[in-house]
Amino acid sequence: MEQFNSVQEGIAELHKRNTGNKKVHALLTFQHNNHKMCKTCFLFESKEDAGAQLIKAYVQLQISNVPRNEMQAAIDARQVAINAELAEGDPAELGVVPEGHAEEFLIDYFDTAVAIAEDVKYVTVYLTHSPCTTTDRKPSHSLHGWPLSCTAKFATLAANHPEYFFSIVFLKKFGTLDGNDTPQRTLKTLSGDRANLAFIELKKEPPYERP
Ligand SMILES: [Zn+2]
Structure with missing residues (x-):
């Protein structure tokens, strides 16, 4: 987790990391009761599974240098x-940190962040990619006691905090949402149509128009 003292700076960092980077990033921002930003x-990034970290x-x-026909065997x-190494060794000693989606680290830190921000009314989360859903290949599963997929986790977070309004803003469509023309509607439905939770696709093209 990285903390920024300006939302502009945080969003600039999010855009910077959105280029040629497969890691998912999530920026947690707040507005106060008087609508002031x-x-x-707080910026969070995804962590790969233990095997990928070891590699x-x-x-x-x-x-490297393995003929194509021997690749699968290799x-x-x-x-x-890798499995033997992980079964025997202490993951921490091997330099492996807990895996998880950026959204899971964000949710895990949420109460702490709210306490730092103080007087919170609106919560806006900026994501490099739309949250995963249960139809994706590997929906998030690293947060104990929370439902599978980040979309379902945001629904639970919003249900746990009816006093806040949550906007989940994303830059790119992820996984099974790719090619979906109404991703906002799909995510809203999948998350149970909660009154205090909205999903917003941030269209990059054409560039943000100014009046
Ligand atoms: Zn996810």
Whole structure:
């Protein structure tokens, strides 16, 4: 988690990391009861699963110079080695940090962030990608006691906090939402049509028009 003392700065950082970066980022911002923007905001990033982290950290797990027809065997053998390593070793000692979607880290930190922001009424979350849904290949599953997928988790967060209004703003459509012409409507329906939760696709093209 990174903290910024200006929402503009946080959003600029979010846009910067949206280029050529497969990691998902989430920026948590607040507005007070008087509609004034809270300057403090919080940026979270996704963490890959333990296997992917190990491959990046250990050069001997990186597959190179393998003929195409042996590739699958090499990948399978590597997975066996990774599983053995993780079964035996302490993940923390191996340098592995807990995996999770950016939204999960955000939700985990939510109460702390609200306490720092003070006098919160509106919550706006900016995402590089739309939240995952249960129809995606790997919906988020790392937050104990919370439902599968980040869309369902935001629905639960909004249900837990009827005193706030949540807007989930996203730059790109993720996974099964790709090609969907009404992603806002789809996410709203999937999240149970809650009165205090909205999803907004931020269209990049054409660039933000000014009057
Ligand atoms: Zn997710």
